Amino acid sequence: MIRFATWNVNSLNARQQRVEQWLADIRPDIVCMQETKLADDAFPALAFESLGYESAHHGAGRWNGVAILSRAGLTGVTLGFGDDAAPDPEARLITARCGDLVVVGVYAPNGRALGSEHYEYKLRWFARLHDHLDAVTEPGDAVIIAGDFNVAPTDADVYDPAAFVTETHTSAPEREAITALAERGYTDVFRARYPDAPSVYSWWDYRRGDFHEGRGLRIDLVLATEPVADRVEWAVIDRNARKGTQPSDHAPVVVDLAD
């Protein structure tokens, strides 16, 4: 069995002790992390190595930053879109082979406001993600795209859809970026396993007591091609990791794959 997980940690400096405790508790084999908020030379690769993980990190410090931890192999790392002619100005994408899996870790842009330049960047970023998949995968590959997509795929993934009509994360163009991945053969493995589960979220605003009031969004996704989706034995959003002192505003998504 391979245990795969993704977690937006919202600063690894602030979260390292919690992350290490969580690794000890959950014992994932492969982890995609987002929002490390670290430069590459500040990434604690040795700390993760001492816990048995190889790692790769792509970050510029302060904001963004993505990483992959693996004790199932870690080769062929690509940082960003792998296009030197037009590098992404922000560190939001990392790709590697972990054993028989191609793992694509994503931290999609937030978008900030509908119609803003940041929103346009978000939509262009998803378009480039499709081009990236063409470049790094072949039909039939076992591929996982996982991370913080900053899009709630359907209204079932939103605590109050009406409240988001004027906000990002639920607009038709953003959702089309996810459905286009579905049309490419990528299954949302959590939703596939729990098609009717209501009020299951992965992110809650720190403000207003949103976590305790159940006001969240499901924006952290594990998308997988059929050879991976067919191996899913278990999937869960680890709400326990959102509790207690100094939590991230996101909960991890954990997926077990049969060998």
Next chain:
DNA sequence: ATGGTAGAGCATCTA
């Protein structure tokens, strides 16, 4: 009433 909190880093920017 356009609010609230957390993180980076030291004035605001980002989410």
